[in-house]
Amino acid sequence: xxxxxxxxxxxxxxxxxxxxxxxxxxxxxxxxxxxxxxxxxxxxxxxxxxxxxxxxxxxxxxxxxxxxxxxxxxxxxxxxxxxxxxxxxxxxxxxxxxxxxxxxxxxxxxxxxxxxxxxxxxxxxxxxxxxxxxxxxxxxxxxxxxxxxxxxxxxxxxxxxxxxxxxxxxxxxxxxxxxxxxxxxxxxxxxxxxxxxxxxxxxxxxxxxxxxxxxxxxxxxxxxxxxxxxxxxxx
Amino acid sequence: xxxxxxxxxxxxxxxxxxxxxxxxxxxxxxxxxxxxxxxxxxxxxxxxxxxxxxxxxxxxxxxxxxxxxxxxxxxxxxxxxxxxxxxxxxxxxxxxxxxxxxxxxxxxxxxxxxxxxxxxxxxxxxxxxxxxxxxxxxxxxxxxxxxxxxxxxxxxxxxxxxxxxxxxxxxxxxxxxxxxxxxxxxxxxxxxxxxxxxxxxxxxxxxxxxxxxxxxxxxxxxxxxxxxxxxxxxxxxxxxxxxxxxxxxxxxxxxxxxxxxxxxxxxxxxxxxxxxxxxxxxxxxxxxxxxxxxxxxxxxxxxxxxxxxxxxxxxxxxxxxxxxxxxxxxxxxxxxxxxxxxxxxxxxxxxxxxxxxxxxxxxxxxxxxxxxxxxxxxxxxxxxxxxxxxxxxxxxxxxxxxxxxxxxxxxxxxxxxxxxxxxxxxxxxxxxxxxxxxxxxxxxxxxxxxxxxxxxxxxxxxxxxxxxxxxxxxxxxxxxxxxxxxxxxxxxxxxxxxxxxxx
Numbered sequence: 001x002x003x004x005x006x007x008x009x010x011x012x013x014x015x016x017x018x019x020x021x022x023x024x025x026x027x028x029x030x031x032x033x034x035x036x037x038x039x040x041x042x043x044x045x046x047x048x049x050x051x052x053x054x055x056x057x058x059x060x061x062x063x064x065x066x067x068x069x070x071x072x073x074x075x076x077x078x079x080x081x082x083x084x085x086x087x088x089x090x091x092x093x094x095x096x097x098x099x100x101x102x103x104x105x106x107x108x109x110x111x112x113x114x115x116x117x118x119x120x121x122x123x124x125x126x127x128x129x130x131x132x133x134x135x136x137x138x139x140x141x142x143x144x145x146x147x148x149x150x151x152x153x154x155x156x157x158x159x160x161x162x163x164x165x166x167x168x169x170x171x172x173x174x175x176x177x178x179x180x181x182x183x184x185x186x187x188x189x190x191x192x193x194x195x196x197x198x199x200x201x202x203x204x205x206x207x208x209x210x211x212x213x214x215x216x217x218x219x220x221x222x223x224x225x226x227x228x229x230x231x232x233x234x235x
Numbered sequence: 236x237x238x239x240x241x242x243x244x245x246x247x248x249x250x251x252x253x254x255x256x257x258x259x260x261x262x263x264x265x266x267x268x269x270x271x272x273x274x275x276x277x278x279x280x281x282x283x284x285x286x287x288x289x290x291x292x293x294x295x296x297x298x299x300x301x302x303x304x305x306x307x308x309x310x311x312x313x314x315x316x317x318x319x320x321x322x323x324x325x326x327x328x329x330x331x332x333x334x335x336x337x338x339x340x341x342x343x344x345x346x347x348x349x350x351x352x353x354x355x356x357x358x359x360x361x362x363x364x365x366x367x368x369x370x371x372x373x374x375x376x377x378x379x380x381x382x383x384x385x386x387x388x389x390x391x392x393x394x395x396x397x398x399x400x401x402x403x404x405x406x407x408x409x410x411x412x413x414x415x416x417x418x419x420x421x422x423x424x425x426x427x428x429x430x431x432x433x434x435x436x437x438x439x440x441x442x443x444x445x446x447x448x449x450x451x452x453x454x455x456x457x458x459x460x461x462x463x464x465x466x467x468x469x470x471x472x473x474x475x476x477x478x479x480x481x482x483x484x485x486x487x488x489x490x491x492x493x494x495x496x497x498x499x500x501x502x503x504x505x506x507x508x509x510x511x512x513x514x515x516x517x518x519x520x521x522x523x524x525x526x527x528x529x530x531x532x533x534x535x536x537x538x539x540x541x542x543x544x545x546x547x548x549x550x551x552x553x554x555x556x557x558x559x560x561x562x563x564x565x566x567x568x569x570x571x572x573x574x575x576x577x578x579x580x581x582x583x584x585x586x587x588x589x590x591x592x593x594x595x596x597x598x599x600x601x602x603x604x605x606x607x608x609x610x611x612x613x614x615x616x617x618x619x620x621x622x623x624x625x626x627x628x629x630x631x632x633x634x635x636x637x638x639x640x641x642x643x644x645x646x647x648x649x650x651x652x653x654x655x656x657x658x659x660x661x662x663x664x665x666x667x668x669x670x671x672x673x674x675x676x677x678x679x680x681x682x683x684x685x686x687x688x689x690x691x692x693x694x695x696x697x698x699x700x701x702x703x704x705x706x707x708x709x710x711x712x713x714x715x716x717x718x719x720x721x722x723x724x725x726x727x728x729x730x731x732x733x734x735x736x737x738x
Contacts, residue, residue: 050612051615051616053615053618054615054616054618054619055618055619055639056618057618062618064619064632064635064636064639065636094636094639094640096640103615169629170630171630174629174630176700177628177633177697179691180630180637181629
């Protein structure tokens with residue numbers, strides 16, 4: 001008798017297990033990632049989770065690519081340029097964009113809703129930079145000036161160009177790195193830093209510098225040109 | 236007053252009985268004697284019948300609302316789910332009760348096989364039962380078509396492709412199955428006819444035959460080692476034992492059936508309420524290429540077998556295996572209709588059963604996981620695990636972007652998320668050296684395509700730099716020497732501490 005009851009209990013277990021499996025399947029199939037910042041509007045959140053979170057991180061932070069949940073970045077770049085980047089991606093970079101021509105197929109309305117959702121959720125109280133963020137608007141740089149600025153502000157973490165010992169934060173003069181990052185990527189990294197990784201933006205504080213040391217637009221252009229020159233020297 | 240009513244009812248019954256003989260007919264059925272030891276093992280057949288009854292009732296109710304046309308089927312299901320009061324529950328009950336019916340039929344059949352109840356004189360009962368199994372599966376398959384969603388569409392497509400492989404007649408058979416050369420409105424109409432008229436009618440008839448044979452031959456006793464079946468003496472011995480020790484079906488055996496069926500009913504009702512109706516999934520449009528169709532549970536094992544089978548044996552297996560299985564199942568009681576019934580004396584049968592159950596279970600599980608299938612949206616939707624980004628150099632971070640951008644994770648998982656087609660990359664840095672990783676990325680191998688032409692040398696270097704940092708806590712960097720010189724760059728030089736900081 002008791003053996004029979006065990007069999008029935010096992011059967012019930014099988015049914016329940018089958019049900020749980022089905023439930024899991026349903027949840028993973030239909031749920032958008034629920035880890036995205038909740039204040040992104042629903043449609044934008046779903047689109048972000050399906051198309052952007054892989055590189056930019058689940059919450060717009062802590063991804064391998066630029067942090068998007070950065071109010072000052074969003075404010076400085078501005079709605080129009082954000083719509084352009086979201087639609088067309090980054091030329092020469094990895095971001096493929098999500099516009100009508102991309103695999104994501106967002107229509108212009110979806111792009112605008114997404115950017116507005118991002119500005120609304122992550123861009124509150126952002127302060128736009130007083131210097132141009134875009135390389136297109138930046139002054140032409142000078143490599144030898146850039147070398148001096150690099151030595152004074154960057155070298156303590158990123159090491160001297162051509163150094164054979166690993167630096168604390170890794171080399172930014174590695175020729176392979178420089179082949180993969182665009183000038184805009186370099187300028188944005190210097191302007192806005194990588195706050196989630198501990199890298200300060202243009203206003204510092206850089207180690208061994210006064211807290212308020214700010215790089216000028218010209219100095220940043222110089223550093224970018226200098227970094228490029230290190231790669232071409234090697235080649 | 237009471238007496239008057241009693242007289243009236245009695246009179247009515249007597250009137251009916253004298254003209255129909257219904258009581259004389261039903262009474263021996265209810266009180267037919269069954270073996271005393273026929274206990275909880277014998278409830279699964281009744282449960283199958285109960286679930287079939289639920290299917291009939293819910294099916295009739297669904298048929299009053301479902302529109303069997305290719306244009307409207309999908310929206311009529313949404314109408315039932317969203318507009319009809321408790322329509323969703325009706326669909327959920329129909330779906331979950333069908334799963335439960337298949338499960339009960341399979342368990343019932345397992346019990347009959349393991350206890351060798353199919354032996355003399357119950358060969359025909361087994362054969363009818365096998366036909367009922369096929370009817371059940373056919374009902375499940377055609378029912379899946381009724382959902383008229385992506386699963387239905389691709390399920391039909393695969394079914395048609397199988398039929399199409401039959402030599403000579405394949406084309407004609409496919410046309411008969413689909414109502415033309417392709418899946419369309421005629422397809423749904425004929426599957427609707429099968430699902431609501433032909434198959435249920437056939438099933439009811441076969442159930443009738445199954446029950447009549449039970450009454451004719453009686454329920455088999457629990458098998459005892461040494462109690463052999465000999466066709467010459469079995470019937471007389473069985474009747475003798477039943478007369479001596481048997482009990483009436485009603486209420487002795489029936490009450491156990493009722494308890495079990497009630498329990499199952501509660502469970503299936505709960506599942507239906509908790510999990511809701513199954514489907515409809517995406518709309519059945521063949522131009523939607525990011526469909527991820529899956530068959531229902533009962534057919535997942537076929538799905539897996541088809542996916543994993545080497546292509547060159549597919550046609551042979553698809554055309555030869557089903558007839559063999561059908562012939563084996565139908566012919567089983569003819570091959571072996573006498574002798575021992577106890578599983579302990581039939582090790583061969585037990586081994587066959589265990590192997591079959593393991594194979595079907597494994598194939599079904601593999602179908603659920605479907606590890607051979609890349610996760611097509613992993614590259615855009617699964618964030619790189621944060622712990623793998625902590626303390627990484629700019630080049631390694633670019634490598635993490637290459638991993639996402641080149642869609643590596645559609646086949647390789649990171650942090651437990653991503654495809655299972657290739658090995659996971661969580662500890663790849665201690666499995667493969669720098670040189671081996673470069674070679675693997677550029678030349679592929681072991682089912683992996685070569686990415687040498689798709690990645691620049693900088694991208695390859697970055698992705699390899701990132702992968703060498705993927706090591707379990709404390710695991711050393713793989714130091715298998717290779718032919719290639721490591722390029723001199725500070726970030727590629729061996730580091731004192733590279734680690735999975737997050738772990």
